[in-house]
Amino acid sequence: xxxxxxxxxxxxxxxxxxxxxxxxxxxxxxxxxxxxxxxxxxxxxxxxxxxxxxxxxxxxxxxxxxxxx
Amino acid sequence: xxxxxxxxxxxxxxxxxxxxxxxxxxxxxxxxxxxxxxxxxxxxxxxxxxxxxxxxxxxxxxxxxxxxxxxxxxxxxxxxxxxxxxxxxxxxxxxxxxxxxxxxxxxxxxxxxxxxxxxxxxxxxxxxxxxxxxxxxxxxxxxxxxxxxxxxxxxxxxxxxxxxxxxxxxxxxxxxxxxxxxxxxxxxxxxxxxxxxxxxxxxxxxxxxxxxxxxxxxxxxxxxxxxxxxxxxxxxxxxxxx
Amino acid sequence: xxxxxxxxxxxxxxxxxxxxxxxxxxxxxxxxxxxxxxxxxxxxxxxxxxxxxxxxxxxxxxxxxxxxxxxxxxxxxxxxxxxxxxxxxxxxxxxxxxxxxxxxxxxxxxxxxxxxxxxxxxxxxxxxxxxxxxxxxxxxxxxxxxxxxxxxxxxxxxxxxxxxxxxxxxxxxxxxxxxxxxxxxxxxxxxxxxxxxxxxxxxxxxxxxxxxxxxxxxxxxxxxxxxxxxxxxxxxxxxxxxxxxxxxxxxxxxxxxxxxxxxxxxxxxxxxxxxxxxxxxxxxxxxxxxxxxxxxxxxxxxxxxxxxxxxxxxxxxxxxxxxxxxxxxxxxxxxxxxxxxxxxxxxxxxxxxxxxxxxxxxxxxxx
Numbered sequence: 308x309x310x311x312x313x314x315x316x317x318x319x320x321x322x323x324x325x326x327x328x329x330x331x332x333x334x335x336x337x338x339x340x341x342x343x344x345x346x347x348x349x350x351x352x353x354x355x356x357x358x359x360x361x362x363x364x365x366x367x368x369x370x371x372x373x374x375x376x
Numbered sequence: 377x378x379x380x381x382x383x384x385x386x387x388x389x390x391x392x393x394x395x396x397x398x399x400x401x402x403x404x405x406x407x408x409x410x411x412x413x414x415x416x417x418x419x420x421x422x423x424x425x426x427x428x429x430x431x432x433x434x435x436x437x438x439x440x441x442x443x444x445x446x447x448x449x450x451x452x453x454x455x456x457x458x459x460x461x462x463x464x465x466x467x468x469x470x471x472x473x474x475x476x477x478x479x480x481x482x483x484x485x486x487x488x489x490x491x492x493x494x495x496x497x498x499x500x501x502x503x504x505x506x507x508x509x510x511x512x513x514x515x516x517x518x519x520x521x522x523x524x525x526x527x528x529x530x531x532x533x534x535x536x537x538x539x540x541x542x543x544x545x546x547x548x549x550x551x552x553x554x555x556x557x558x559x560x561x562x563x564x565x566x567x568x569x570x571x572x573x574x575x576x577x578x579x580x581x582x583x584x585x586x587x588x589x590x591x592x593x594x595x596x597x598x599x600x601x602x603x604x605x606x607x608x609x610x611x612x613x614x615x616x617x618x
Numbered sequence: 619x620x621x622x623x624x625x626x627x628x629x630x631x632x633x634x635x636x637x638x639x640x641x642x643x644x645x646x647x648x649x650x651x652x653x654x655x656x657x658x659x660x661x662x663x664x665x666x667x668x669x670x671x672x673x674x675x676x677x678x679x680x681x682x683x684x685x686x687x688x689x690x691x692x693x694x695x696x697x698x699x700x701x702x703x704x705x706x707x708x709x710x711x712x713x714x715x716x717x718x719x720x721x722x723x724x725x726x727x728x729x730x731x732x733x734x735x736x737x738x739x740x741x742x743x744x745x746x747x748x749x750x751x752x753x754x755x756x757x758x759x760x761x762x763x764x765x766x767x768x769x770x771x772x773x774x775x776x777x778x779x780x781x782x783x784x785x786x787x788x789x790x791x792x793x794x795x796x797x798x799x800x801x802x803x804x805x806x807x808x809x810x811x812x813x814x815x816x817x818x819x820x821x822x823x824x825x826x827x828x829x830x831x832x833x834x835x836x837x838x839x840x841x842x843x844x845x846x847x848x849x850x851x852x853x854x855x856x857x858x859x860x861x862x863x864x865x866x867x868x869x870x871x872x873x874x875x876x877x878x879x880x881x882x883x884x885x886x887x888x889x890x891x892x893x894x895x896x897x898x899x900x901x902x903x904x905x906x907x908x909x910x911x912x913x914x915x916x917x918x919x920x921x922x923x924x925x926x927x928x929x930x931x932x933x934x935x936x937x938x939x940x941x942x943x944x945x946x947x948x949x950x951x952x953x954x955x956x957x958x959x960x961x962x963x964x965x966x967x968x969x970x971x972x973x974x975x976x977x978x979x980x981x982x983x984x985x
Binding site: 321324 | 379567601
Binding site: 417418419421423430431433436437438439440441442443444447450451452453454455456458459462478479482483558563 | 659660662686688690691692694695696698699700701702703704705706707708710724725728732832833834835836837840841842843844845847848
């Protein structure tokens with residue numbers, strides 16, 4: 308059972324990719340598609356592990372990520 | 377499952393104009409989180425700078441005043457003296473606080489005005505296109521130091537927080553950084569301390585936050601954070617100065 | 619009700635209901651006391667001659683009324699403190715003299731752009747540059763053309779006596795609040811330094827509601843005090859709003875004094891301290907049958923166009939002599955409104971020089 312999960316608001320994402328650098332489980336990846344801002348946004352890997360550590364949400368400058376535990 | 381992290385109430389849910397990886401977004405959020413946690417949204421009056429954050433008042437959901445470039449601490453002094461029960465803070469960049477506004481900064485600090493100051497130090501002038509700031513490092517190339525900052529013509533990186541810490545009217549100064557989630561949490565703690573000091577009427581409290589400007593550092597957002605961690609902090613060491 | 623005049627030593631006691639105080643007082647102190655009685659509760663200023671009595675007086679008097687006095691680190695800081703205080707709804711004042719008023723121009727532009735009420739006192743001295751500390755009227759352009767950047771106006775009031783300086787403080791704060799605009803009192807070193815009797819009547823003070831003020835957003839949407847409009851079209855809209863306001867002020871708030879306009883052959887036009895001398899000339903020459911008249915603008919902005927327009931309508935043979943302690947600043951406004959319909963001459967001295975009665979009379983004799 309999943310311990311935690313995140314929700315990413317892809318249309319607020321500016322593609323800075325900082326969350327990818329700081330996720331300890333490598334659970335976030337850069338998308339292939341573009342969002343409404345015209346950038347490659349971030350999304351969860353197909354199979355991912357989430358610790359609910361909130362590193363991604365804390366580093367995100369645009370409040371794109373909600374964390375659930 | 378319970379939601380354990382979402383955007384704070386005092387921050388409007390809109391896309392900002394800041395560049396990808398800009399530190400302003402994080403700093404704005406931390407301030408909003410602190411305001412929410414301290415329950416002071418209805419007492420807060422913010423003073424916005426001139427710089428990239430000139431429209432910070434469009435992002436925060438509390439009363440805010442503009443200020444002419446550098447004058448935020450004079451405007452804040454006027455506000456706080458007239459409304460001492462409100463919580464008044466300024467949010468200023470390195471040019472606003474330590475170049476054009478140096479006089480207002482020093483004297484508000486020296487008068488010991490019971491204010492909270494959030495000083496965003498990103499080593500550059502972002503809004504106007506990447507010119508040298510008082511805190512630009514020696515050798516750092518900018519729009520106005522194309523060969524790198526030279527001590528003999530441009531002087532040295534200015535240590536305004538160290539200078540202010542000499543003043544009796546100043547009660548709290550801490551320098552923090554945004555280069556990792558751990559440092560961001562320390563920054564939030566410092567911001568909370570600076571706001572709590574005002575509530576407790578302790579006096580002039582300033583948090584200097586080393587912040588990334590990926591665009592004018594010419595780096596990716598992650599590399600900009602690493603530059604702060606590896607290079608910038610050597611000139612501007614983190615920690616409590618007063 | 620019969621007024622009882624008391625000559626008192628202390629200027630600090632405001633008059634009781636139904637009574638008035640008569641005091642001997644300097645112009646600077648009268649301005650400061652007038653501000654306090656008009657409800658000013660925030661003053662920030664910096665020392666500069668010849669207005670130093672204003673901050674000194676305020677440092678004692680303001681705390682007595684529970685107000686705030688700050689000796690700021692510069693004139694620039696002072697006007698920005700006034701911005702902050704005004705944004706919170708306080709009646710806020712700063713004062714300075716010519717070079718210091720130059721420093722304040724940025725702040726005044728911001729105050730006008732953010733539509734905040736504030737009062738600025740300029741006790742003019744000789745210029746340009748550091749100049750000297752004597753009287754001058756060389757800041758007329760700066761005051762009425764609004765010396766800062768952008769399309770805005772300060773309401774400018776020019777007292778000619780200490781009594782009027784006191785009374786106009788009430789008008790200045792009233793107009794500033796009424797129109798959400800900076801208002802300026804344009805005095806000069808002579809007026810600021812001299813002493814005259816002043817009758818302090820308790821002039822009426824209207825308390826304007828300020829629903830726009832920054833007070834903390836309890837129970838309402840947050841307010842923003844700003845003059846910055848980046849979105850396409852927004853700044854133009856804001857400017858049109860200001861222009862509409864200025865048009866209203868121009869229609870409704872012109873003030874002037876006039877003497878003997880009905881039959882005058884030569885009309886002197888002067889303001890402030892210069893008008894006292896001009897008035898003296900008018901009365902002197904009237905005694906010997908010479909038909910002189912006077913127009914003394916009290917509002918320099920809005921310039922009292924209407925009296926001049928009536929003049930060029932009725933009095934087609936009158937000649938005008940503008941007298942200033944400058945090299946021809948108000949002269950331009952007179953020329954603009956007269957529009958070549960009447961002959962205009964000018965007599966001016968500046969840099970501390972003051973046109974004397976003798977000099978004025980000698981010019982009128984040649985007209």
